[in-house]
Amino acid sequence: MKLFKVLVLFFINYFIGVLSTEETSVKCGACMLVVREFEKAIKAIDPKKMTTVGSFRVDPKGNQKGLVEIPFARSEAHLQDVLEDVCEKTKKYTQTIHPVTGKKTYIHEEIIVEYKRIPGMSNKLHSACIDFVDDNDSEIIKFMQKEEVEDPLRDLCHEKLGICTSVDVSPFPDPTPSDDYDGNTKESDNLENDEL
Known part of the structure; x- marks a missing residue:
């Protein structure tokens, strides 16, 4: 009888765990939104655009020391501007079911043209x-100033802050077929038409 109770408790805990992971947390969705919008804002800036940072103090001889030219896109001034209104972008985000993981997740509406939308989550x-x-x-700000981060969603939201699971930060598949695929022919059709 005790074994039965233990098994019942185990299955209840298991199913509660499974049900709780069917949806990306709204906090994780917020982190992913912020990273995506920052990356989009950084890519929109001309990489040749520079800004001067450092000390603007003048020494007794009239020289300024410590001034450095850095790319504007990842400058603190630009990133602060992005940070000020990044949450207004939530209007363009919706919840959808990730085609690979099956979890409900948050994504920009222009990305999910081919995926099922779930309305009503933008206020949360x-x-x-x-x-x-x-x-x-x-x-x-400190994270977004880094030049080359291979997977910023995974690095910030999962590894650094621990807000998202590794499943939450799985990339969406490319909705467009590859150039080699025309959608009409199968490889077996091509083999049948080959002459020996």
Whole structure:
């Protein structure tokens, strides 16, 4: 009888765990939104555009020392501007089911043309975004100043902050077929038409 109770408790805990992971948390969705919007804003800036940072103090001889030219896209000034209105972008985000993981997740509406939308989550996402930015503003700026990060969603939201699971930050598949595929022919059709 005790074994039966233990098994029942085990299965209840298992199913609660499974059900709780069917949806990306709204806090994770906010983190992913912030990273995606920062990356989009950085890519929109001309890489040749530079800004001067450092000390603007003049020494007794009239020279300024410590001034450095850096790319504007990842400058603190630009990133602060992006941070100020990043949460307004939640209006363009919706919840959808990830085609690979099967989890409900948040994504920009222009990306999910071919995926099923789940309406009605933008208010929760907006509130979560504001809370996320308020709690992590300095970490976000410091992280986004890094030049080359291979997978920023995974690095910030999963590994650094621990807000998302590794499944949550799985990339969406490319909705467009490859150039080699025309959608009409199968490889077996080509083999049948080959002459020996």
